[in-house]
Amino acid sequence: MVRPNSRSVFLLCVSWAFLLSHINCQQIPTVLWHGMGDTCCNPLSLGSIITLIQQKIPGIYVKSLRLGNNFEEDFLSGFFMNSNDQIANVCKQLAADPKLQNGYNAVGFSQGGQFWRAVAQRCPTPPMYNLISIGGQQQGVYGFPRCPGDNSTICDYVRKLLNLGAYESLVQAEYWQDPLQEQKYRKKCIFLPDINQENTKNATYKTNLMKIKNLVLVKFLRDTMVDPKDSEWFGFYKEGQSKETFTLFESKLYTEDWLGLKEMNNTGRLHFLTSDTDHLQFSEEWFIQNIINVYLK
Template sequence: MAAIRSCVTLLIVVLCLCNAAQLPVVLWHGMGDSCCFPFSMGKIQKRIEDYYNGTISVHSVRIGNGNIEDVANSYMKNANDQIDIACEQLVNTEAIIKSGGAFNAIGFSQGSQFLRAVVQRCSNNDTRPNAAGIKLQVNNLISIGGQHRGVFGLPRCIGANVTLCEYARRMLDYGAYLGFVQDHLAQSNYWNDPLDQETYLKKCTFLPDINNEKSIKKPSYKENLTKLNKLVLVQFMQDTMVQPRESQWFGTYKLGQDKEVVNMVDTDLYKEDWIGLKKLNEDHRIDFLECPGDHLRFTEEWFKTNIMHYLK
């Protein structure tokens, strides 16, 4: 009897320790930002660490060797190349290795759809385990202002480098689907032209793939996304940067025009469940959050109240 009681006690202790463990958090910044600016991602990282008294390890994705290169790559590096770098980076991150590959993820603006691509392409992918065999598995994916059905228009852009912002705007106007633009401008990789869907599906190198919009579907994309515990979609209700604003909730322009928007549940992407959104939604695993104000204009109090609890 004593031996049984000892085993039960040990099991309770182990379960308590497991439940008390905090998964690491991965952040991915948006266009024109960097992983580590103290006034943006660095500040958010510190707030998360302070809120959880240092029990959560936070890794902010950086594409490049420093902040300046990271900012430049947020404009000028093909999204697919960025995803490959991030997958390799995360699978070899110490805190993620210690958690067995599991983590929570928060994307900001374009970092949201990039992290979704990490979920769909890198989760349980036998080509990307590290030397210890660790594979990535995202628990909660939080998208803050992400453009999951792309954009059609760049009326203004925020960021640390105004020159690169203007360059991006000119290249999109010049020809978003030209080969050299697709190769060297990240924003062109999620440019979704409702007036020319044929060219979009044929020439856009990133968004049609991760949304499984092509005729040949990739079952692993749906399989991996539906492993999420929660998909959290934040829309900024006075957004003047993302067109259409509803892209943040998987809405998109109705084909043939750029005024009327089709909501997520009325799209073929949802109805035919190409990536698992219908499954997630029917299981009550998608949370749609509203944030008042313009793009990425949220307060610390809003973030604390609405986002922090997803990191437990």
């Protein structure tokens, strides 16, 4: 029997150590999706997030999604581009980027949060590792941003105006959920009822979402943009009124496990974070401590 000499053993150990260290140094890329009223690379918003991530994780590849040929088109797409078309566009972008083929972490801000979930459910390739929804309206919205409250006459009036056209063909609301017209919402809304499995149950959606390692939901406790803010944790108004809310754990989506969230929670993969601020008004320290250090490194 041939015995390896000490030099060959040493070289083998060095080779393995180098290989393992090289593998460990390969950072998982991060892909960002901005919210409505923003763009991919605004230096005052996502541009600063890109810089912060790159500073804390040297060498990481960070991609910030842009829908359109320029920043103006990207800005307008957040307001006017059909949600399903946005999801399809992003799926193509991800598939075409060679740096993402081994997987990525997804961070979505505001509506980018629920849009990322649609990507996870519809486009599992390339693989998504962690999905981080920062203020994403997972159950939609039923309110006008910055409205001073349910008891305000103007808020109720604005809601009534929006309800008149929200589910008509010329408007096609995509995540406006009217608790006073739940049947109409489920029938006419073209996006949210689908990804939330409220009509036809798509087994592939559940299978694909459960492939991710962690689903992180961030709720802003003083949110004046998202109504109700409970939507950021999959809560919403109880059917037939707009005062009392239910939690994720009280919903059929959870109890009947339409998306696998119950199983993910039972295995420690569903996480609920808070920021005691208004919508998306978190500090760099909060983002570093709660997001970068825990889910992106």
